[in-house]
Amino acid sequence: MTAWSHPVPRYSLVLAGLCRFRVEEVMRDVPFPVARVSQLDYRHEGGEGVSVEAQPLADEYRASALELVDLLNLEPSSHTKLKRLLSSLPDHTLPDTLTSVLRTSFTEQLSVLTAVDLPLRYQAAQPLLNRQIAALKLMKQGPREDKSNDGGSPRQHRRGRVLQIELPRGRRGGREGEEEEEEDEMKELQKRIEKAKLPEHALKAALKELKRLKSLPVQFPEHSVARNYLETLLDLPWSSSTTDTLDLQAARLTLEADHYGLQPVKKRVLEYLAVCQLTQGLKGPILCLVGAPGVGKTSIGRSVAKTLCRKFHRISLGGVCDQSDIRGHRRTYIGSLPGRIMAGLRTVGVRNPVFLLDEVDKLTRGGVHGDPAAALLEVLDPEQNSSFVDHYVGLPFDLSKILFIATANSVATIPAALLDRMEVLEVQGYTSEEKVEIAVRHLLPKQLKQHGLTPDQLTIPPSTLATIANNYTREAGVRGLERNIGAICRSVAVKVAENRGESGKTTPTVVTETMLGDILGPQKFEHEVSERLTRPGVAVGLAWTGMGGEILFIEASRMPGSGELTLTGQLGDVMKESAQIAFNWLRSNASRYGVQCDVPKETDLHIHFPAGAIGKDGPSAGVAIAVALVSLYSRRCVRSDTAMTGEITLRGLVLPV
Numbered sequence: 001m002t003a004w005s006h007p008v009p010r011y012s013l014v015l016a017g018l019c020r021f022r023v024e025e026v027m028r029d030v031p032f033p034v035a036r037v038s039q040l041d042y043r044h045e046g047g048e049g050v051s052v053e054a055q056p057l058a059d060e061y062r063a064s065a066l067e068l069v070d071l072l073n074l075e076p077s078s079h080t081k082l083k084r085l086l087s088s089l090p091d092h093t094l095p096d097t098l099t100s101v102l103r104t105s106f107t108e109q110l111s112v113l114t115a116v117d118l119p120l121r122y123q124a125a126q127p128l129l130n131r132q133i134a135a136l137k138l139m140k141q142g143p144r145e146d147k148s149n150d151g152g153s154p155r156q157h158r159r160g161r162v163l164q165i166e167l168p169r170g171r172r173g174g175r176e177g178e179e180e181e182e183e184d185e186m187k188e189l190q191k192r193i194e195k196a197k198l199p200e201h202a203l204k205a206a207l208k209e210l211k212r213l214k215s216l217p218v219q220f221p222e223h224s225v226a227r228n229y230l231e232t233l234l235d236l237p238w239s240s241s242t243t244d245t246l247d248l249q250a251a252r253l254t255l256e257a258d259h260y261g262l263q264p265v266k267k268r269v270l271e272y273l274a275v276c277q278l279t280q281g282l283k284g285p286i287l288c289l290v291g292a293p294g295v296g297k298t299s300i301g302r303s304v305a306k307t308l309c310r311k312f313h314r315i316s317l318g319g320v321c322d323q324s325d326i327r328g329h330r331r332t333y334i335g336s337l338p339g340r341i342m343a344g345l346r347t348v349g350v351r352n353p354v355f356l357l358d359e360v361d362k363l364t365r366g367g368v369h370g371d372p373a374a375a376l377l378e379v380l381d382p383e384q385n386s387s388f389v390d391h392y393v394g395l396p397f398d399l400s401k402i403l404f405i406a407t408a409n410s411v412a413t414i415p416a417a418l419l420d421r422m423e424v425l426e427v428q429g430y431t432s433e434e435k436v437e438i439a440v441r442h443l444l445p446k447q448l449k450q451h452g453l454t455p456d457q458l459t460i461p462p463s464t465l466a467t468i469a470n471n472y473t474r475e476a477g478v479r480g481l482e483r484n485i486g487a488i489c490r491s492v493a494v495k496v497a498e499n500r501g502e503s504g505k506t507t508p509t510v511v512t513e514t515m516l517g518d519i520l521g522p523q524k525f526e527h528e529v530s531e532r533l534t535r536p537g538v539a540v541g542l543a544w545t546g547m548g549g550e551i552l553f554i555e556a557s558r559m560p561g562s563g564e565l566t567l568t569g570q571l572g573d574v575m576k577e578s579a580q581i582a583f584n585w586l587r588s589n590a591s592r593y594g595v596q597c598d599v600p601k602e603t604d605l606h607i608h609f610p611a612g613a614i615g616k617d618g619p620s621a622g623v624a625i626a627v628a629l630v631s632l633y634s635r636r637c638v639r640s641d642t643a644m645t646g647e648i649t650l651r652g653l654v655l656p657v
């Protein structure tokens with residue numbers, strides 16, 4: 001008998017049974033079982049043919065198998081292939097092979113496996129095949145047959161008929177039990193439909209699906225598809241919602257209590273909520289919080305939900321490249337599911353939650369089913385979203401009661417049409433001092449609680465927190481800082497747990513800066529700015545990155561050569577032009593700064609941007625390049641505590657970024 005495990009992520013295992021055997025004695029169990037067995041049948045039993053006694057049974061079985069193939073509605077080419085395959089299987093392996101692919105229960109399969117004599121095996125396998133054929137024929141007749149029913153539910157009638165013919169003797173009891181169970185479940189579903197307070201169109205669809213479900217035998221894949229669909233319909237919050245309790249005063253307090261700093265964002269969120277309260281609706285633009293990772297965007301969304309007493313759900317859009325992620329797959333696809341919006345509604349169970357659309361800037365195109373941004377636009381558009389149709393659900397659902405908040409790391413990659421619908425709210429990164437403040441007030445207490453510790457057991461003084469923020473993380477937000485605090489908590493939790501076991505007492509741990517090396521490992525970032533600025537020709541620029549921002553060193557040097565200007569550090573065209581502009585500006589203004597900077601034939605000028613492996617572009621380094629050059633030619637060092645950014649023009653104007 002052949003068995004295969006279905007596509008699990010990476011491997012499929014194909015096992016082919018060679019013969020039947022009986023275990024006589026188990027000789028050991030571990031690491032794997034070893035037993036003495038006796039072989040019961042042989043693969044090539046009786047040569048190619050079967051015994052005279054078994055032949056008529058084998059012929060009947062093969063004929064039925066071919067009939068089954070005819071019923072399968074296959075494409076002509078697959079149909080021919082499958083028939084050819086069946087004809088090529090020897091008589092004595094046919095029942096084993098076929099039983100393993102039919103819809104049969106485990107006990108039924110076992111009954112075929114334990115039949116060692118071929119005639120017995122055919123007798124066990126034939127009814128299973130017949131049952132499948134009868135069921136397929138029934139399916140082909142379609143649901144209209146329900147009406148010609150003579151008493152009893154259509155389901156009872158049909159299944160009864162199939163089973164009466166096919167079931168091997170002695171197994172009726174089990175099947176009837178199963179059937180009763182089925183009946184009960186159908187009744188339960190019926191009750192759920194009645195209770196669910198579905199709007200009319202959904203009620204109609206649900207009843208229709210229930211009827212279909214009843215007419216489908218359980219063994220059929222369509223049965224579970226129909227059932228999943230019906231359950232999805234019933235789980236959707238068609239009418240349940242929470243009551244908004246918006247008290248602006250309380251909202252202000254919640255936002256303050258949950259977040260340190262972020263004043264402009266809090267102010268704007270409060271204004272937004274106030275307008276919602278006054279207009280009794282949420283028809284305004286969608287708020288889009290833009291900022292580096294870990295600056296508290298999600299956390300603000302959560303607070304908004306909390307102040308409104310609404311449920312909160314985060315929908316991550318990072319990497320979504322297909323419309324069907326948003327809008328679901330049509331049910332004709334095997335394993336189709338509703339899209340993320342409907343799935344989210346199903347999870348929260350109310351129709352007016354706060355949905356945080358996380359990382360709208362990470363939507364990509366490229367799926368085969370269309371642009372996800374277009375689908376999202378429909379979700380957000382107040383003109384259209386009161387009757388949003390998910391492909392899987394197939395019925396209009398009102399999304400207008402949902403409060404959507406979007407987040408993004410950068411505005412640049414948000415699809416323009418989406419950006420148009422949103423009001424962008426910048427969430428700035430934090431300074432080192434602010435990070436320490438956030439850690440003291442929020443992150444440390446939160447982590448202590450999560451690790452079951454109290455402030456008596458673990459203290460991390462602000463100076464240590466500052467060292468973690470500066471030397472173990474380099475980020476605009478505080479996520480890395482929080483992770484490191486978590487790591488400290490874990491290591492202290494081990495000590496606390498061990499000590500408790502021994503003496504019942506705990507010794508308080510104060511984490512000093514010197515202990516950080518042991519707990520967190522060597523420092524990951526050095527702050528070497530002042531050391532690098534000890535020579536003329538080096539200036540510090542500012543660069544934007546996905547993590548917030550970085551300082552960027554610009555080095556210029558002169559050397560004997562043939563009058564060439566070299567630029568290195570993977571610079572884009574715009575950046576190269578800035579360097580040219582900066583240099584020419586300096587040449588034309590050299591006398592004003594008392595420097596001599598023609599490129600004489602015998603010197604080369606080289607400008608380099610370290611971290612050479614990372615591509616850089618944009619005009620904003622212009623001013624820093626100019627300063628580096630002035631420094632080089634005037635032989636004066638640049639201040640080590642200032643970094644600069646701005647586009648420079650030929651006339652020496654510095655434009656804001």
Ligand code: ADP
Pocket residue numbers: 258259260261262291292293294295296297298299300407438442443477478479482
């Ligand atoms: P984002 O969504 O911007 O990537 P999160 O909201 O997930 O970031 O924030 C990461 C962690 O930092 C959360 O635990 C959050 O509570 C905390 N956090 C960020 N900013 C602040 C702040 N201003 N005050 C208090 N906690 C903050």
